[in-house]
Amino acid sequence: MSRQIILINIEKPVEKDLLNDIHWFCDSFGLSSGRDTEDISKKIVLSMLTNISEEDGVTSEVLATTLGIKLSRVNHHLRNLIDAGLVYRKKRSLYLRGGSLKAAVCEMRKDSERIFDELEMMAEVIDNEVGLKCRSH
Template identity: 45%
Template sequence: MARQIIFRQVERPRSKGDDDSLQWFFSSLGIGEGRDIDQVAQRILITLLEHQISGNGVPVERISRDLDISSSRINHHIRNLVDAGVVYRQKRLIYLRGSSLQSMVQELRKDALRVLDDLEAAAAEIDRSFGIDE
């Protein structure tokens, strides 16, 4: 499975407002960027956070109803969020990866380290094939 993890170094807002902090957080992960001018991906994550207290997953239909957006459009964004590793599907329910944003970032850190460890091992093999030893 291919996963695209995006990390951007974006200047953190000086104000401590929730909206500014969330916008910065999502921008740092590349969520809601590009063609998502209505910030649907961000709104989906906020909806999942609001439902996280119960610990239950949220059906797409509920997210669609809460955001007043078609289920097909919600599903499109959820596929992208799954590919980014920030949410997962289990049967018909959508879950935030981890039990909080903090634990989600911890899981993304583990993913990134696995990718980098694999790249480092491959780089060492390629270097040796060119006669380069460390």
């Protein structure tokens, strides 16, 4: 499985505001970049946070109905959230990875650390093969 994790260093909101915090969270993961001019990814995340239960999850149909958005558009953005590792699908229900945003971020951090470990090992192999010495550490 291929997964792309995007991290964007954006200044956190100064004032405490749930909607602004969710926007910052999504923007920091690049979830609303590109063609998502209507911030549908952010709306889906907010809707999931308010409609999900740990046992039952939420369906894409419920999200589409709640947001008043066509199911095909919701599914498109859900694929991006799944690809990013924030959301997962089990049967017909959708869940936040780990059951919460914090747990999802922790899991995504572990994913990125595994990727960096593999990159570091391969970089060392390549450096050794071409005769480069590592000067850091």
